[in-house]
Amino acid sequence: MSHLPELTPDERSRYEWQLWVRDFGEEGQRRLKQATVLVSRIGGVGGSAAMQLAAAGIGRLILAHAGNVRLNDLNRQLLMTTDWIGKPRVESASRRLHDLNPHVEIETIAENINDSNAAELVSRCDVAVSAAPLFAERLLMNREAVRQRKPLVDSAMYELEGRLTTIIPGRSPCLSCLYPEPPPNWKREFPVFSAVSSAVGSLAAMEVIKLIAGIGEPLTGRLLTFDLRDMSFRTVPIARQLDCPVCSALSP
Amino acid sequence: MKLRVQYMAQLRAVVGRAEEEMELSEGGSLADLLNQLATTYGAASSHFVTEARQARPSLLIVVNDSAVSARDAATTVLHTNDVVTLLPPIAGG
Numbered sequence: 001m002s003h004l005p006e007l008t009p010d011e012r013s014r015y016e017w018q019l020w021v022r023d024f025g026e027e028g029q030r031r032l033k034q035a036t037v038l039v040s041r042i043g044g045v046g047g048s049a050a051m052q053l054a055a056a057g058i059g060r061l062i063l064a065h066a067g068n069v070r071l072n073d074l075n076r077q078l079l080m081t082t083d084w085i086g087k088p089r090v091e092s093a094s095r096r097l098h099d100l101n102p103h104v105e106i107e108t109i110a111e112n113i114n115d116s117n118a119a120e121l122v123s124r125c126d127v128a129v130s131a132a133p134l135f136a137e138r139l140l141m142n143r144e145a146v147r148q149r150k151p152l153v154d155s156a157m158y159e160l161e162g163r164l165t166t167i168i169p170g171r172s173p174c175l176s177c178l179y180p181e182p183p184p185n186w187k188r189e190f191p192v193f194s195a196v197s198s199a200v201g202s203l204a205a206m207e208v209i210k211l212i213a214g215i216g217e218p219l220t221g222r223l224l225t226f227d228l229r230d231m232s233f234r235t236v237p238i239a240r241q242l243d244c245p246v247c248s249a250l251s252p
Numbered sequence: 253m254k255l256r257v258q259y260m261a262q263l264r265a266v267v268g269r270a271e272e273e274m275e276l277s278e279g280g281s282l283a284d285l286l287n288q289l290a291t292t293y294g295a296a297s298s299h300f301v302t303e304a305r306q307a308r309p310s311l312l313i314v315v316n317d318s319a320v321s322a323r324d325a326a327t328t329v330l331h332t333n334d335v336v337t338l339l340p341p342i343a344g345g
């Protein structure tokens with residue numbers, strides 16, 4: 001672990017309570033400090049994931065999200081503040097995360113993931129989190145993560161339900177294995193409580209922390225679905241599609 | 253034979269319920285069930301099947317505790333008391 005960055009006394013103190021986590025410890029914290037995580041969209045789900053990752057001490061966060069804060073973002077986009085309505089979302093997010101943990105480097109991209117930025121953004125991260133409200137963006141992120149063999153946590157919600165899976169290209173099914181066509185009936189505006197989107201985002205952040213620190217069992221080859229209407233949680237095994245146009249050429 | 257069908261996410265609003273019992277002829281397949289649902293909920297048929305009446309490729313389907321790919325719907329034979337959960341694609345962020 002000599003190649004990992006050292007913790008300063010201030011960091012050791014800040015993270016003291018998580019250094020007590022079994023199997024994590026100082027080496028796990030140093031791994032987080034070394035890591036770069038890309039978060040695609042920092043709305044209800046991705047914003048909460050970014051907040052958890054900043055609190056945990058990820059070294060560098062790259063946040064991609066276009067547009068300005070709107071009043072009706074504020075029921076769920078916890079990185080946005082009322083005084084920032086009409087100004088760029090990524091600026092509000094950067095400010096909030098810096099206030100939470102100044103040790104984390106925050107890089108902001110005031111664009112959503114698209115054909116011209118995806119390859120470059122993915123190339124600079126160790127793990128990516130997908131939390132865009134459009135399948136086109138999620139499927140693009142998936143293609144790029146698979147091509148560059150970067151782990152990807154896909155986290156989604158609708159109303160009181162959440163879904164999550166962790167993709168390790170070549171080893172577990174990718175998003176195109178699950179959704180071999182762009183879903184025709186999805187609408188980009190969806191019913192949401194922050195309590196639900198934040199739950200999904202927090203679970204996604206935990207997957208990222210596990211992947212980077214090398215603890216626990218990642219949610220690979222499994223789809224977690226939950227419904228907070230009756231608090232039912234379910235994990236279903238999912239399989240790679242042998243003719244998946246995105247990932248079938250990769251071997252483990 | 254009697255089956256239980258559970259609907260998740262947008263499908264609940266589309267069909268107006270979270271679950272229901274369905275009657276399917278003996279030896280019927282998952283594709284038969286989806287086509288029956290497409291007929292029952294005509295305006296929402298695209299959630300269940302394509303224009304060619306094939307199982308919707310992006311519909312996630314769980315039979316009892318196993319995920320079944322839509323492409324295997326025609327060869328997946330259902331049995332009495334099976335629980336079929338239909339999860340339409342969601343991407344809320």
Ligand SMILES: [Zn+2]
Nearest residue numbers: 174177244247
């Ligand atoms: Zn695939």
